[in-house]
Amino acid sequence: MKKGTLRQVLLLTDGCSNAGGDPVAIAALMKEQGITVNVIGILEESQHGEHGLNEVEQIASSGGGISQIVYAKQLSQTVQMVTRKAMTQTIQGVVNKELQQILGEEHELEDLSPAKRGQVVEVVDDLGETMDLEVLILVDTSASMTKKLPMVQEALIDLSVSLRSRTGANQFSLYSFPGKRQDVEKRLGWTPHLDSLSGVFKKLTPGGLTPTGPALQEALHIFYKRMDRIEVERDERTDLEETGM
Amino acid sequence: MREPISKKQGCKLYNDQRLIGKWHKNQYHIIKELGRGATGTVYLADTKAGLAALKVGQDAMSITSEVNVLKHFSKVQGDHLGPSLIDVDDVETTSGTYPFYVMEYIKGEEVIPFLRSRGGEWIGITIIQLLGDLDRLHLAGWAFGDLKPENLLMTGPPVRVRWFDVGGTTKLGRSIKEYTEFFDRGYWGLGSRKAEPTYDLFAVGMIMINCAYPSRLERKDKDNLKYLLTQVSQTSMLTAYSSVIKKALTGSYHDALHMRKDLTELIGHTSFSPEKHMVKKRSPVINKESATVNRKSYKKRVRRQQKRSSGIGETVLVASFLLLAYVLYLVGQIM
Structure with a gap:
């Protein structure tokens, strides 16, 4: 039997959105569609605290994901930690629902005795290792991010190293916003590895606006399209991925 | 691991606090904080059976995951494979219920200062001890994962290195759960993050380098292997070990025993003159x-x-x- 696929958006940004719809609302919609939204807020070395990055937390919490605020230098480790934690959290959510069906309402992992908990956690660990994963990476490339982009690129290649070590299959795609003409620009179509990433951020023309909402909306459409196609051509799935969309 | 800036407030226990487990009703008397990890805080606690280390976290998932690993170790025959597990329970506080577990308290000295204050041969001897343990761990089907000096202690006398934080221990063949960049071969572009013996042995090589470079090194854009080996050749502390370190970093040792054998022979043939x-x-x-x-x-x-x-x-x-x-x-x- 085929185990399900975990779908995630990983949003990397350094500040508040200032164009288009409300990203928090879109994130809530995505959660309803089974897509987790994780957000990493990247600070400048000179910046302090979490000032102005409230939105980061709000998007993640309404998107059922995890948020983390870091300095650019610590990005690599954080990106992989957030992705992994979010996977576990999503799977745990599913397992918790199953538990509730078996044990009745108001029963969660914490309500089990420590001995029984161990078995449940082993199942969750197993699933996290073997389920297929699709990550759509959305990178904010507004003017203030320019200096941080080399770090972002490094962190993403690093994420690819981590995820490739899993037993389950991985698919990544990379989009940046704002784009030249549209809100979002495609940088890399669905691919199992991010090695092809080098140089992707070179030809950027940094823009002033940060249309986070529209960018998330576009991400949702990309997932819709992908899910439809997989639905139709499930049998030819491996073929499709190899011809490189 | 570096602390991320925003971190949800975990469970804080206070010195002299007495707590009773929700499930097993065992009583613990907190003496002091021993350290903080990625998944929780470890306290020294007094129990009916003497001193013990109590780790309290906020996330039942990750704490239970660690407990699972500790339980597996208690099934592995032989001594020293990680601290023994004493109790698993929840603590109920005014701010909520938190999971905790109690393990054997391992007392000892920090590894790097210990090794730096002794001679170069002690690096080899300590690593030989560590490799013996690693070999048994690998045979049992696990990789240590987050192998670094902070997770090790020098106990004794007689002097013996032991590990105490098993948070990163991963089943062989899976992806490494937790790592620290300097000791991670993925960070240096020298391999995957798959849990396998060669992953741990790479970290062992980096621990040796860490002895000579306590402030650790940062990766370069390319040729990281060459860079690391140059650093090794530039310190008298590691001269004798350069061949072993090279083989560990390039994944040439398929198991811990081979590396251990090379080191044992090497120390036997080298005179470590302290004046260097x-x-x-x-x-x-x-x-x-x-x-x-x-x-x-x-x-x-x-x-x-x-x-x-x-x-x-x-x-x-x-x-x-x-x-x-x-x-x-x-x-x-x-x-």
């Missing part, structure tokens, strides 16, 4: 009497030897024989 890296501690007085062979005091002698000036070749010769004997003795102890 102990220049500042040299004292002008030569205590000739200390060269007398005395079985009971040889351990003490080895230690004293590095603080003493040893211009006389004879002394060095006798000392290296003693060392060889001691290494053989230690190896015998481990087997």
